[in-house]
Amino acid sequence: MTSARATAVWIDSSSATIVRWGGDESGPVRLESDVPSHHRSTGHLAAPGGERHGGTGPRSAGERHRLEHLRAFLALVRAALPGDDLLLMGDGIVVQRLAASVREDDAAHGVQRRIELRRCGPLTVAQQRAALREFVGEPPRRVHAASAVEG
Numbered sequence: 001m002t003s004a005r006a007t008a009v010w011i012d013s014s015s016a017t018i019v020r021w022g023g024d025e026s027g028p029v030r031l032e033s034d035v036p037s038h039h040r041s042t043g044h045l046a047a048p049g050g051e052r053h054g055g056t057g058p059r060s061a062g063e064r065h066r067l068e069h070l071r072a073f074l075a076l077v078r079a080a081l082p083g084d085d086l087l088l089m090g091d092g093i094v095v096q097r098l099a100a101s102v103r104e105d106d107a108a109h110g111v112q113r114r115i116e117l118r119r120c121g122p123l124t125v126a127q128q129r130a131a132l133r134e135f136v137g138e139p140p141r142r143v144h145a146a147s148a149v150e151g
Contacts, residue, residue, distance in 0.1 A: 004022045005020070005021065005022040005082070005084040005085070006020075006021045006022065006084050006085040006086070006087065006114075006132055006135055006136045007019070007020050007021070007081060007082055007084040007085070007086055007087070007132075008020075008021070008086075008087040008088075008089065008128045008129075008131060008132040008135065009077065009081070009086065009087070009088050009089065009095075009098070010089045010090060010120075010122065010123050010128055011077060011088070011089070011090045011094055011095050011098055012090055012091065012092055012094050012095075012122075013033060013035045013037075013070065013073075013092070013094050014032070014033055014035070015030060015031060015032050015033055016030070016031045016033070016073075016077045016080075017029070017030050017031075017123075017125065017128065018030075018031070018077075018080055018081070019125060019128045019129055019132060020082070020084070021084075021129075021132045021133070021136055021138075022084075022136070028125045028128070029080060031073075031076060031077055031080060033069070033070075033073040034069055034073070035066060035069040035070050035073055036065065036066050036069060070094070070097070074094075074097060074098055074101055077098060078098070078101060078102060078105065081102070083111065083113065084113065085113050085114040085115070085135070085136070086102065086113065086114070086115045086116070087116050087118065087131060087132055087135040088102070088115065088116065088117050088118070089117075089118045089119075089120050089123065089128070089131065090119070090120070091119060091120060091121050091122070095117065095119070096117065099115060099117045102115060103115060116135060118131070
């Protein structure tokens, strides 16, 4: 077992769910994001040279706006994280950005902790807790068939 305390985070661009292990095992914390979804282009080319209809300015401005919202959301999630070992889970680039951001902050402040990144689809809170148990080295709780029948 690495430490008595650990935290699991499942994150994507729309929300983050934080579950703790050891010490303060309060209910899960869910943080909602205001990151706008990606703008999808229709692919229509209106002018030679590869420029899309309407030019490239608005699309670039929209993407900068989205990235700024994402940076603010990641800062909110980082602020909610304790100094525990971290299990960061998600299925996209957002979890990778969070891991990089946490590692960068830890290096700047001289903090050393275990940070593991796992790529996975959306998880329930129970699945997050099971992954966190595995991460800290605690065996899963087992129900014996005989006691289940007797009870």
